[in-house]
Every structure is written in structure tokens, then in C-alpha cells.
Amino acid sequence: MNSSILRKKAVILLSGGLDSATILAMAQQQDYDCYTLSFNYGQRHCAEIAAAQRIAEHFAVCDHKVIHLNLDCIGGSALTDAGIAVPITGLTSEIPVTYVPARNTVFLALALGWAEVLGARDIFIGVNAMDYSGYPDCRPAFIRQFEQLANVATKAGVMGESFHIHAPLLHWHKHEIIRHGVQLGVNYALTVSCYQANEQGEACGQCDACRLRRDGFAQAQVVDPTRYV
Known part of the structure; x- marks a missing residue:
């Protein structure tokens, strides 16, 4: 049997932000071969796409894909x-206007498709x-x-090969995520979280x-490496 079939593979949704960089580090620590997936979905800026590419390269993932969508065609969100x-x-x-209708549902559906293809x-x-x-869609x-x-x-699912959706940060506070990420060696200077960062990836500091x-x-109590405007 091909030994590569026995290796654990995981698809990681990589936005370019702090949380997604942390879960990538967590997946690698668990000995997964990591395949990262990002989306250029018509959001306000592409700085997070560039950040996702940097993070994927930093972690030397098996493959990194960027899928282009046009969620801006339906709008409904400040993003x-x-x-x-x-x-x-x-x-x-209240649910803020930065909520993007069906975003995580769409993202996970495409991640599921790629995961099935990858095995x-x-x-x-x-x-x-x-x-x-x-x-x-964060609950x-x-x-x-x-x-x-x-x-x-x-x-795969109906043939008994169960899929598992891992959301390891679901019940963590932001400071807990950061502390754990630092222990795993995450370089948060590579990440972009701002909803309206400029083309250089500098954050607004207000959203x-x-x-x-x-x-x-x-x-x-960790130095914030964010570059603010």
C-alpha cells in the first residue's frame, strides 16, 4: 500500500488573520499534512490574501489555493x-453589518469539496x-x-468515511489564542485582521x-506587531 495514503491530511481555511494562522500551527503540531485554502471573495481589500500567502509559505504547507468568488455581487455586508x-x-x-451572508457556509462547502478530492x-x-x-456562522x-x-x-461520507470539522478556537478568548500561538511559534506580524486595511496591510485601529x-x-501581555495606519 502506498504509504502516502496513510498520512493524515487536513484542509485549513486560511484567511490571513490571527485565528487562522493559529489553527494552521495547531494542525501542523498534530502531524497533519496541511493544505490551505483562501478566498478572494470581493472583500474590501486584498491585504489579507497576501497575508495568507505569507503564512502558507512560512509554514511550508503542502499546497495553498486561492479561490475567486464574487460575493460582492450580492453585497449585504460592509465587507x-x-x-x-x-x-x-x-x-x-446586534449582528453587525460586517457579517457576510453565508460566507462560512460557502467557504466550508468548497473546503469540503477539496478535502474529498485530496482524500x-x-x-x-x-x-x-x-x-x-x-x-x-461562528457558533x-x-x-x-x-x-x-x-x-x-x-x-466519502455516505460510504462511511466521516468528515470532521475542527474549530479548536471556538471557546477561546483572543488572549488565550495569542498566548497559545506564541508557544507554537506563530509570527503574528505576518497576519492581517483589519476589516479595512490599506494595500500595504496597515490596520485602521478602529474597526x-x-x-x-x-x-x-x-x-x-504580548507585544502587538500590528502595523497601524
């Missing part, structure tokens, strides 16, 4: 519609239900339901993503 301003007033109890049965996603912006219920879907919607990131580094 895909230039006519909707990115909020800078801080988190509220991988593990998919990692860096969603977080603690320090987050209230997105419905435990969503992850559970998608995993069930994966196992009835694929040839929800920037606030969560900055507070996380402060609480972790």
Missing part, C-alpha cells in the same frame, strides 16, 4: 459593499464564539450542523477586528 460603512463604534448586541477527512476553521462580532451549532451535512452530502486584536495582545 463586500463599499456603500456600507465599516462600524468603528465598538461591538454591540482528507479533516477541515480546520478558525471561528470563535467568545471574542467575536456575533456572527451566526457551535453551525459547526455541528455543517459536519452532519458533510457526512450526508459527499460520496471591531482591530479592537479585538489589540485587546487580545494587551491581555496576553
Whole structure:
């Protein structure tokens, strides 16, 4: 039997942000052969795509793909519609306008397709239900339901080769993620989290993503390597 068949493979959703870089490091620590997947989906900037490429190269992943989508065609989010301003007033109890309709559902579906082609049965996603912006597709219920879907919607799944959706950061606070990532050797200077970073990858320092990131580094007592405008 070909020994390569016995190696564990995983598809990692790699946005270029802090959380996704951390889960990539976690997957490698667990001895997975990592295949990273990013999306140019019509978001406000491409700095995170460049960041994802840097991170993939840093971790020497097996393969890194960037899939082009046009979620900006349907809009409905401050991240895909230039006519909707990115909020800078801080988190509220409401789902913010930075929520992108069906984004994680679409991303996981494409990751599932690639995983089936690769013979991988593990998919990692860096969603977080603690320090987050209230997105419905970052909750435990969503992850559970998608995993069930994966196992009835694929040839591999119905033949008994179960897929597993790993969301290891689901119940972690941002400072816990950062501390763990530092222990794993993650270089957070490579990452971009800002919703409206400029072409050089410099962060605005005012959006929800920037606030969560900055507070996380402060609480972790780790120097924040973010480049701000």
C-alpha cells in the first residue's frame, strides 16, 4: 500500500488573520499534512490574501489555493459593499453589518469539496464564539450542523468515511489564542485582521477586528506587531 495514503491530511481555511494562522500551527503540531485554502471573495481589500500567502509559505504547507468568488455581487455586508460603512463604534448586541451572508457556509462547502478530492477527512476553521462580532456562522451549532451535512452530502461520507470539522478556537478568548500561538511559534506580524486595511496591510485601529486584536495582545501581555495606519 502506498504509504502516502496513510498520512493524515487536513484542509485549513486560511484567511490571513490571527485565528487562522493559529489553527494552521495547531494542525501542523498534530502531524497533519496541511493544505490551505483562501478566498478572494470581493472583500474590501486584498491585504489579507497576501497575508495568507505569507503564512502558507512560512509554514511550508503542502499546497495553498486561492479561490475567486464574487460575493460582492450580492453585497449585504460592509465587507463586500463599499456603500456600507465599516462600524468603528465598538461591538454591540446586534449582528453587525460586517457579517457576510453565508460566507462560512460557502467557504466550508468548497473546503469540503477539496478535502474529498485530496482524500482528507479533516477541515480546520478558525471561528470563535467568545471574542467575536456575533456572527451566526461562528457558533457551535453551525459547526455541528455543517459536519452532519458533510457526512450526508459527499460520496466519502455516505460510504462511511466521516468528515470532521475542527474549530479548536471556538471557546477561546483572543488572549488565550495569542498566548497559545506564541508557544507554537506563530509570527503574528505576518497576519492581517483589519476589516479595512490599506494595500500595504496597515490596520485602521478602529474597526471591531482591530479592537479585538489589540485587546487580545494587551491581555496576553504580548507585544502587538500590528502595523497601524
